[in-house]
Amino acid sequence: MDLLSDILDSLALQGQFYFRTCFNSPWAIGVPNYASAIRFHYAVQGECYVRAGEDEPIRLRQGDLVLIPAGGAHALSDTPERRPVGLETVMQDNGYTGTGTFIVGEGCERAATQLMCGHFTFAEGSNHPLLRSLPKVIHLSAGMRSAAFWLDEALRLMARQMTDENPGSLAVVRRMSEIIFIETIRACSAQSEQLSGLMEALADPKISRAIQAMHHDIATQWTVETLAGEAAMSRSRFAARFQELVGCGPLTYLAEWRLQKACALLREGRISVQEVAGRIGYQSPAAFTRAFTNMFGETPTAFRHRLAA
Structure with missing residues (x-):
C-alpha cells in the first residue's frame, strides 16, 4: 500500500487554479485568509516578495514556488516595503472579472511579474498529522527543483498549459497542481521537523x-x-x-x-x-x-x- 496516496485520497486532495497574473510595478496585494485551503504562487516570470503575517518577506524569483498552508493571510508585492491593498479591491480597480489574465498596471509584458496562483483543498473535517505538520510557509526555489525531476517537469508543463487555449487545458492545470503538491511536500520535508518525521515514518520499514x-x-x-x-x-x-x-x-x-x-x-x-x-x-x-x-x-x-x- 502506498501510504501517502492513501492519506491524500482519503482527505480528498484537489487542486484549483485561480489565474495567471501580469503585474507591472508599482503593486502590492493583500491575500485574505482562507482557512480551509493551501494557497500557492508559482513565479513564471520576474520576481516578487511574499510576506506571511509578521514574518520576514521571502523573495520569490523566477521558477520559485511558495505554498501557504492553512490558507493564512499574506501579501505579494514588487518590493518588500510596499503596503498591500486587498485582493478584491485590486481586482475591482483593474476590471478583472475572473477570466483571462489578471493585469495590474501598464508596461511591457516581458518585464512584468507573471505568477500562477491557486490553492489546494481537502474535504471538510480533514485532520491528519500530514496537514498539522506543514510549516507556515513552504518555499521551493528553482535550484531545489533541479533535484526533483518530476516536480520540475510538472511545473514546466503547468506553465505551458497556462497559455494553452485548447479544450481541457484548465483541467490539465488542475490535475498537475495536485501532482505538484505531492512532489513539493516530498522535496521540502526538511523545512519542517514534523513533516520530515512523518515522511520518514511512511518510509520506515517497521x-x-x-x-x-x-x-x-x-x-x-x-x-x-x-x-x-x-x-x-x-x-x-x-x-x-x-x-x-x-x-x-x-x-x-x-x-x-x-x-x-x-x-x-x-x-x-x-x-x-x-x-x-x-x-x-x-x-x-x-x-x-x-x-x-x-x-x-x-x-x-x-x-x-x-x-x-
Whole structure:
C-alpha cells in the first residue's frame, strides 16, 4: 500500500487554479485568509516578495514556488516595503472579472511579474498529522527543483498549459497542481521537523508496516502490543519511535484515522451511520457518535445532513 496516496485520497486532495497574473510595478496585494485551503504562487516570470503575517518577506524569483498552508493571510508585492491593498479591491480597480489574465498596471509584458496562483483543498473535517505538520510557509526555489525531476517537469508543463487555449487545458492545470503538491511536500520535508518525521515514518520499514496495518484493517481492535508485533519491535520501542516520527501515539493515530474514514463514508452517503460505525471499528454507534462529536463538534447525522443540504 502506498501510504501517502492513501492519506491524500482519503482527505480528498484537489487542486484549483485561480489565474495567471501580469503585474507591472508599482503593486502590492493583500491575500485574505482562507482557512480551509493551501494557497500557492508559482513565479513564471520576474520576481516578487511574499510576506506571511509578521514574518520576514521571502523573495520569490523566477521558477520559485511558495505554498501557504492553512490558507493564512499574506501579501505579494514588487518590493518588500510596499503596503498591500486587498485582493478584491485590486481586482475591482483593474476590471478583472475572473477570466483571462489578471493585469495590474501598464508596461511591457516581458518585464512584468507573471505568477500562477491557486490553492489546494481537502474535504471538510480533514485532520491528519500530514496537514498539522506543514510549516507556515513552504518555499521551493528553482535550484531545489533541479533535484526533483518530476516536480520540475510538472511545473514546466503547468506553465505551458497556462497559455494553452485548447479544450481541457484548465483541467490539465488542475490535475498537475495536485501532482505538484505531492512532489513539493516530498522535496521540502526538511523545512519542517514534523513533516520530515512523518515522511520518514511512511518510509520506515517497521513503522510503516504498523501504519499500513491500521489503514488496511481499520476495524481490527488494535492494541499497542499487536501493532508493535506488526512492526516486529518491542512494545516500548515501537511506541516511542512512533511518537517521535508521527507526533502522536499509535492509538491516537488510529482513532483519528478512523474518524477521517468515517467522514469519507458519510460524504458518500451510501450506508447508515450504524454501518459506518461498524466498518471503522466501533462496537457501538453511541461510542462512534461520541467520538465523532468530540472531534468535529457535531454528530455524524448532522454532518451528513449539512453536507447534503
